[in-house]
Amino acid sequence: MNKTNTVLEVSGLQVRYDAFTAVKDVSFSVQTGEIFGLLGPNGAGKTSSLAAIEGLIKPADGIVHIDGVDALTHTAEAKMQLGVQLQKTSFQPELTIYEIIRLYAGLYGVELTRQQIDERLQTIGLEGQGKKRFGQFSGGQQQRVSLLVATIHNPKLVLLDEPTTGLDPQSRRQLWETVETIRQEGRSVVLTTHSMEEAQAVCDRIAIVDHGEVIATDTPEGLIKRYKDDPAVRKQAHGAVTLEDVFIGLTGNTIR
């Protein structure tokens, strides 16, 4: 059990796919109750970093500690503290929502009655819809179900990979509220996003990742304050410097 407030510690993380190094050196830590954002252009190494933390790929090097547990040597124990929403979440299309929730609860040793599942579905506005299949829901509803499944075992840390991609503004706002609720429950969240608006609205701190490395970490306001006089950032600004100006100034405006 972790005695400090650090719920996630990533240090010197390296991920390689054969000869290609997707993550060269990623280090950051996340505190209890913190919402931490990983921001970066396409192919920057955000999803690969998350996949290594989630135990989906074996990093070439580095340290990942989740609530004080070494996630690379005690994978199952670390995963118990982890709630995951993947970029492309899919559940078995033949299963109903009831069955999906029961399956994932069971994998974490949580036993839920039909009534308890109904109560949980009510919290995400899907009461009475447990007999539906995942594919029958809209994108926003699917994200809410995915998030419910990700937090079914009350994990200390929730990892969300681009959770609002493809959602309408209403669904996006609703998801932000859910993320805030997760934080209020005393849990921490790491999310990846392309949206500066989202990063600014939701995240306490942000790490900007580019070419497989963390190039800056701070609060959104802190990043703006730190880089507002940087010539590359100033060049992007039309008036007051925004987080997007900082992001493009640091990562360049080449389309990847």
Next chain:
Amino acid sequence: MVSTSKIFSSLLRADLTVQRRNIKAVLLSAALPVLLLVVWRSFIGDLGKEHALAMLLTVGLMGVGIASYATTVAADRERGVFQRLRATPATGLAIMGSRILVQLAVILIISAIVCVCGYGIDKIHLSALGYVLLVPGVLLGGAVALGLGQALVGLVDSAETVNTGGRNLLFALVIVGVVGGMGILGNTVKQIARWTPFGSVQSVLEGAMQPEHWGADEWIMLALTVVYAIACISVGIKYFRWSKA
């Protein structure tokens, strides 16, 4: 920590539910051998009842392993189902083990259907020991069929290609095994057919049905079947990727 048995039972319950919902696939896998039982009714006696039943059981086994199992695994991989499961404390072994166990149950059910239909349609009946020995024989044959399916999804990334390739492979095995095995395509093809995975499984099943005739030839075929099972499963595990590249 959650016990491995709890994790496995959760996976197994879900996989059984998925299989129950896909009952049509099970029935379709049993349909071809049953149809052949009906069509071949007039010359089953010439083929030899045990030989015919073993051949049709092998058709059913290969259908489950190559067409049904491989297609489902490839589609689920493409959808991201496996990656989502792997993000939980469930190990890869538990995830695949549960699926394979369900498929072996399906193989036993299909084999039972074929045996019952064989008796009902063509009065093919075995000794009590023959039926008992058929169970491990079918499970070994199932291991070869599922191994072939696993090797296919290991070597081929795209679900669509697995689907098409699986059908072609199944068609080729059935044609060489059934038609070639009968000698219709000549003696050379008949000899080749005997040494294919289809032919070896069929020989083992036929031998299991008639334990009193089990001899050196059956031992060789049993050894070959075990080698096929190990080789296919090894290739399937070595090259399998949990997500589409």
